[in-house]
Amino acid sequence: MSHPEGDNQESTGASASTKRRSFIAGLGSLVGVNAVGGATAQGKGNGRGRGRTRNLIVMIPDGSSQTWNTAARYYRAYEEEPESFPRSVADVELAVDRADDVGSVSTHPADPEDTVTDSAAAGTAIAAGQKTYNGAISVDTSGRPVETILERATDAGYAAGLVTTTQITHATPASFAAHVEDRGMQEEIARQYIEEQDLDLLLGGDRSHFRATDRSDGRDLIAAAEDDGFQYVETASELDGVDEGKVLGLFNESGHLDYYLDRERDPENTQPGLPEMVEAAIDLLEKRSDRGFFLMVEGGRIDHAAHGNDPAGIAEQVEYDEALGVAMDYVEDGPGHGRGPSDTMVVNVPDHETGGLVLARDRYQQDWGAIVGQSASQGVLESEVAELSSASAVREYVAEQVGIDDLTDDEVAELLDDPSAIAGNGLISERAQISWGTNNHSATDVPVYAKGQYSEYFAGHRQNSDLLRGFETHLGLR
């Protein structure tokens, strides 16, 4: 591990750190157990940075649960050994299976009306140790900003990055590096990332909130980021070309990055996959500070597929698990390995479950071929089915794009009548014999998987707002 930019970073980091604290002070006084009050500024690569390197990777599969992990397990078992399914389930090792410790987490928000959390309140609980109202981005129930683990880490000299498959300004990443009263304030979130925070890496979707031509205030945040030392990239290959330094990667014009299935299906797609983004983030961040790094990774589109009851979310979970595997590998093989306890801890925790996925329906025989055969997300399939006008065209399309070659006449008639019946809680779910209990988030406890020296903290049950203590302990911030 080399630190080519240690000196350069020291001054930049101190400056950004100073500007952020002024910004937060301006918003109001910090509240809660995590308030730092008059903490002294710690630039990256400074004296404290010469101590032991520590890295923390917080992985958030938005909308996932133990059932989604099972679904990923079954998906891979069918994909890899269809002829011996379901026996082949025993041959699959997921990344979550490699955790040292497993616990569970209550997710309810501190909301005046809602008992079930959204991603903003859950993200705030995880990032800042503060239960709050739905929609809040690291502000408490009175709207006062609460410091996040990312901010405490960068104040202490750690490098920091955010990686997601959603808009980079979406609720989950925002909760780690912004303070706004409503998750919809995405222009302000983008501004805070660039102007108030001390980030080293941002990889995700949606350039629009950074562009002068799209922003209501006309600011050019991409130029501002470049002035601040960021390299700006727009494609997977451009990201691949970056060896060191700060990076802002925004891989589409607006909205979320494409679903894994849609990305894989389109040879022209230039967006990086989540495993590649995690690899790049680790490679870049480990060069940024002697102290170590904090990285938040969100697999954000499991949740979106789940809201639509789209089995495409299962492929998304499979890709997410691969990305988690990259982080698990780093715990095992990265710095610290072979010379005592690992320096890197990975904590994987969904913010909440979405969609109420149930791996059962009317019969005890499931056909995972229908799920593994799905070649694109609901939206893509539906729009393509809508173009078809004959039974034979429907049969041919479904055989090619979903792998089902024995549609009944009733199924064909339904697809001609309602193209949305292709996925969602329709044809594929029916054939696979899975079902969905809701289009919303659920209140189910989520599992937390941890690997690394302090993973033991995450065993047992706790509130999502109590995960923070384990993060702080690992980073030496308590």
Add this chain to the structure above:
Amino acid sequence: MSHPEGDNQESTGASASTKRRSFIAGLGSLVGVNAVGGATAQGKGNGRGRGRTRNLIVMIPDGSSQTWNTAARYYRAYEEEPESFPRSVADVELAVDRADDVGSVSTHPADPEDTVTDSAAAGTAIAAGQKTYNGAISVDTSGRPVETILERATDAGYAAGLVTTTQITHATPASFAAHVEDRGMQEEIARQYIEEQDLDLLLGGDRSHFRATDRSDGRDLIAAAEDDGFQYVETASELDGVDEGKVLGLFNESGHLDYYLDRERDPENTQPGLPEMVEAAIDLLEKRSDRGFFLMVEGGRIDHAAHGNDPAGIAEQVEYDEALGVAMDYVEDGPGHGRGPSDTMVVNVPDHETGGLVLARDRYQQDWGAIVGQSASQGVLESEVAELSSASAVREYVAEQVGIDDLTDDEVAELLDDPSAIAGNGLISERAQISWGTNNHSATDVPVYAKGQYSEYFAGHRQNSDLLRGFETHLGLR
């Protein structure tokens, strides 16, 4: 801990052990890794029994999952502190939260057609380490008997017991102490318990399969058990009066024991609760052998409620968790405590999930009062609603028996039209904003919670058929 019957037990145990091995040999040769071939007989309280005491309690919440645990947590939070719900969720400690290690388990059977398990195949996998076809009771896919952990334990001199809220001859307990090709062969299962096995305790439902007047072969298995030294009891208070010795407790005429809610509601009910049965079982079994004991406890009616999508299953899960707490207490305070690692290990693992319970529906506001207010199971409520003929009677009944005092006209009309809409996926689920994905079992991985010296074995992911190795290790049978 005293062993008043150690000498007496020695001869009885050896005799029963011998008869069982002859029985199994008669059925066919044992197969798989667990075959013992020519293992020597070990009576209870013999030389090997003078070594260290070890106890293993395997707890099976039939049909449960992480979502059911969450539901129990929310139920208790609302019941204990409704005014501060959902904040009060943070004040609830479940018994599962006290586990030392948490893992997960794949449940699929080795069935020629089904990919989703039933309780017989899952019970066989847990009890005998053998994946098999649905319906099989500790026989392999060729119908050959496979030795169970209970049999290995009693062969080695351990005491053993089965406790359940279902028929004592139902699939889950049967998998530990019987070998039949079809779970429906309950008369044969009862016969094997009494005539072929070396059990010290049987507590559960359904006398009919033991009674001469009900059995097709006219055998009186209750008399046979009494001849073999069992004390026979039929009520909770009779069970309470037993201080030592072998016990056969059959607490109803036929079928399963009543749901927790129905038992609590009926002042005439004489059936013991599951926590009381677990307490009695531990108290009695710990006096039976110097070697220690093996105890299987099933909370069997979570599954039944779940098949009917009846929220009464959540109260059942709450009672189950209390029973698990009794076992957890014994790990902490029982023999071994205070003088080194505990001698008792508890392993809690559902055989599969049932019903696809989802803690979400149409809104982000859940009313747990509707679930906590439910005073009886679906069947009881439905039959009582069916007797009502006026809107005012329905309103009064629902206010009294479910705690909902603001029924809409539409809800009243629906209940008058279809009394089954009271529970199931009807009124209570709708008001509480929970939903159900299936009436069947699901393929979801189930969580395993372990407490005690070898609990670490149960961390990580494994097949249900691989739990056995951890059981064997704890009991020194490997």
